[in-house]
Amino acid sequence: MDNELRFAILIDADNISDKYIKIILDETANNGIATYKRIYGDWTSPQLASWKNVLLENSIIPMQQYSYTTGKNSTDSAMIIDAMDILYSGTVDGYCIVSSDSDFTRLAARLRESGMQVIGMGEEKTPKPFISACNQFKYLDLLYSNQQEEEKEEAVEKQSGSRNPESGKNKRKDIKPKDKELKHIRTTINAIIDKFSDEDGWLSSGKLGDQLSKRMPDFDVRNYGFSKLTLFIKSLEDYDVEKISTGNGQKQIYFRLKARKQEKV
Template sequence: MEEKRFAVLIDADNVSSKYIKNILDEISNYGIATYKRIYGDWTSKNAAGWKEVLLENSISPIQQYSYTTGKNATDSAMIIDAMDILYSNSVEGFCIVSSDSDFTKLAVRLRESGMIVIGMGEEKTPKPFSVACNIFKYLDILSEVEEQDTIENSAVKSKEDKEKDENNKLEIKAKEAKTMTDIKIIEESIIKIITENGNELKGMDMGELGSRLVKRYPDFDVRNYGYSKLSKFITSFNSLDLETELNNLTVRVKTNDVNLKTIENTVIKIIKENGEKGINMGELNQKLVENYPNFNVRNYGYSKFSKLINELNEVTIKSKGRNGCAKTVTLLKNVLKK
């Protein structure tokens, strides 16, 4: 199969030269970089770091003077070149390397033209740009992971290395909390993807699941969460099972080991603890998950939580507010007196 051709366009004003290896290594996973251009004012002292790595990585520098203070002429030059390359029909994809949200519209336009758009930038990259790409990679995290691997591969770890090891892990977790798609959202999406596109008992091929996650969340990369393999990431969730079948890895949603009658008794107990006013539908769902981590209405044959509650004999759902948007679950009067 012929590899896809990519145009790699780098914004020297917003990306450090220390990431050059990460940039080129990552793009090689998707195809061949036929264009490698970097844009900046090479008369500026800020560009000195890049000058040392351009020749050895065969990157063409594009001179762009700063015509006016406060205006970024580099962005305009990159956008113009990107459109010229697009109309030349010589590539199948673009790699836009910048932490600047000004390239959001460019990413959208390239995707509309059928291009694969891979974005790369630091963790500070605004969300609109990262989600506008097909795939987005955080360069500072990739760099940290590489440094971590180097330390772990050393024969002997010094005390300082061990401390750095722990600090890196803490930093990754801190960044995850600030900017990455929340890991809980990822877990919920995995369960939803499996149940909507297959059978939770039969499961889904791990490779296909990974592809679907990237389509939903362009910034999804297991390295963002401190893992080096998707399989390790999957097994970190209590709600999921990973099994090997005919040399294929299959992800399954763990089935509930609690029958519906037990669920009903737990619902009654929760409502009684909350008083006669009942309990909000969303809060009730959350409390059931706290009691039974693998709780999933689909495992009982329902597509909606409200439908499962409606099937319980001793509770009722009441609507409140305009258009009945707010829903509260209460006990029938005879049950409340027990």
């Protein structure tokens, strides 16, 4: 536990729904410990009433920010100032900035310049510059849809008393990535394999996943309805997938381009 990263969760209540709170906390917990949990908005506004019900049970501190001027978002300024104060305190290793607002692009870039791990969370409408400024970016609306589908599936299985053998493999059959999006993913995967594969063209799943997240901050196999990287790679049908011995009695999953001379490029 001592080696876990410490995160400050800063939530922009003005454009994030309270229905995402479990996903926000779970995704942060996957990366480390939340030492700060703050949410910003004008709590005198009835529009934030739904948030008030989840703050206490999740130990999230509401930060009051009045809307002094119509058309100006003072919440953004408050979050940015607090983020920098926390940075200079030296008490965290990273930030989880929850917003779909591009105004946090420069903040994310500045925090990364200081060696912070920055995880952005927002909806699909989030502008690309903010996404690119983060180490990782999670689409809350997609993860929420997946969560709802899983709960429905579990309810059906519980009612029927049997488990679907396909459960956990590809839960969202309705998710179909755009051709342009898939082309970009394939091009990125190919470039990673060319650069990091061994002399036989094989690359471990761990290395591929690490490099994908560095080059595509918003890449997450769950966005496409898959639970594991291996299942997603298999669905592309362009790669050989094998378990190869690591030499210590264990096996690890490796990927390689199909129909390719096994020579390092």
